[in-house]
Amino acid sequence: MKQDTMARADASSSAGHVSRAEPLDMKPAPSEGPVVLGLVNANLGFGERTLWHDLTLDVHAGEFLAVLGPNGSGKTSLLKTILGQQQLDSGSISFDGHPVRRGDRRIGYIPQQRIIPQGTPMRARDMIALGVNGHRWGLPVTRREDRRQVDELIDAVGARRYATVPVGNLSGGEQQRLRVGQALAGDPRLLLCDEPLLSLDLQHQRGVSELIDRRRREHDSAVIFVTHDVNPVLGMVDRVLYLAGGQFREGTPDDVLRSDVLTDLYGTPVDVIRSGGRIVVVGIPDSETHQHHDEGHRPAAETALHSEPVA
Numbered sequence: 001m002k003q004d005t006m007a008r009a010d011a012s013s014s015a016g017h018v019s020r021a022e023p024l025d026m027k028p029a030p031s032e033g034p035v036v037l038g039l040v041n042a043n044l045g046f047g048e049r050t051l052w053h054d055l056t057l058d059v060h061a062g063e064f065l066a067v068l069g070p071n072g073s074g075k076t077s078l079l080k081t082i083l084g085q086q087q088l089d090s091g092s093i094s095f096d097g098h099p100v101r102r103g104d105r106r107i108g109y110i111p112q113q114r115i116i117p118q119g120t121p122m123r124a125r126d127m128i129a130l131g132v133n134g135h136r137w138g139l140p141v142t143r144r145e146d147r148r149q150v151d152e153l154i155d156a157v158g159a160r161r162y163a164t165v166p167v168g169n170l171s172g173g174e175q176q177r178l179r180v181g182q183a184l185a186g187d188p189r190l191l192l193c194d195e196p197l198l199s200l201d202l203q204h205q206r207g208v209s210e211l212i213d214r215r216r217r218e219h220d221s222a223v224i225f226v227t228h229d230v231n232p233v234l235g236m237v238d239r240v241l242y243l244a245g246g247q248f249r250e251g252t253p254d255d256v257l258r259s260d261v262l263t264d265l266y267g268t269p270v271d272v273i274r275s276g277g278r279i280v281v282v283g284i285p286d287s288e289t290h291q292h293h294d295e296g297h298r299p300a301a302e303t304a305l306h307s308e309p310v311a
Helices: 002-012 075-082 122-131 145-158 172-184 202-219 259-266
Strands: 037-048 051-061 064-068 090-095 108-110 192-193 223-224 239-244 247-253 270-274 278-282
Touching: 037 075, 037 223, 051 223, 051 239, 051 247, 064 075, 075 090, 075 192, 075 223, 108 172, 122 145, 122 172, 145 172, 172 202, 192 202, 223 278, 239 259, 247 259, 259 270
Parallel strands: 064 223, 064 239, 108 192, 192 223
Antiparallel strands: 037 051, 037 090, 239 247, 270 278
16 A cells, blocks of 8 residues: 555656646546645554554645544544644654644644534634634734635635624534634645534535535645545545554555455454445444444444445
């Protein structure tokens, strides 16, 4: 797997930048675009436990990479490393050809959905405005250019109807659209998504994932999408990075989400079942549970990648 990744990196080094005015169907495949993020022989652990070892990976402009794996496998730690909030134990990581640094606004971040309580004294447009000017020092001063950008972001995420409504009165899906707007404020080359569909109903899952995918296609942004359930975005994914037990597998969904690959990764028989446009993984060890919030105590083996069919 690693050799394939490095081969793609060599091929991409001679590729030029793709014009955003170029028709979408004329753009090269993501693996042929410029490298946005690169990890070389990256190692990260937590205490005495290895999260991932010898990870070499290139993420290209316009690429949608889904990061899967059980709790504690290092998915969120990977995002923190990219954001410059956590240091590798060894190896290197670069963004746009330079070492990653904290606070780079060319990297957008969409967190997990958490309900904002009613009574919060902030309108929807104020929440998006934090992504525009919240990084500046001193008292917040809204300039004409800021207001124009906020209006553009409101329209981009489809929030015009409730732009002046207090955020505490909005649904979880509407609040998550505002977080997407915040993440897009810096015109990011790389968009990091940390379980952005958690606790959303199917309609809002589809809406939020389509917003992210549209940004990728129209602006050639790379997307790294951490999720416990790949089904809502399966049709958008170019590659999968699967982390488990200190190891990883990387490739297309058809390459990675297979019984033999996951059996080898987990060291125990695992079945991958495809049915009705969705993927279900059966047989993951009890100690390797996947994160799931709204599915009660259903066995982890049945909830790992299970969702409704992709529309």
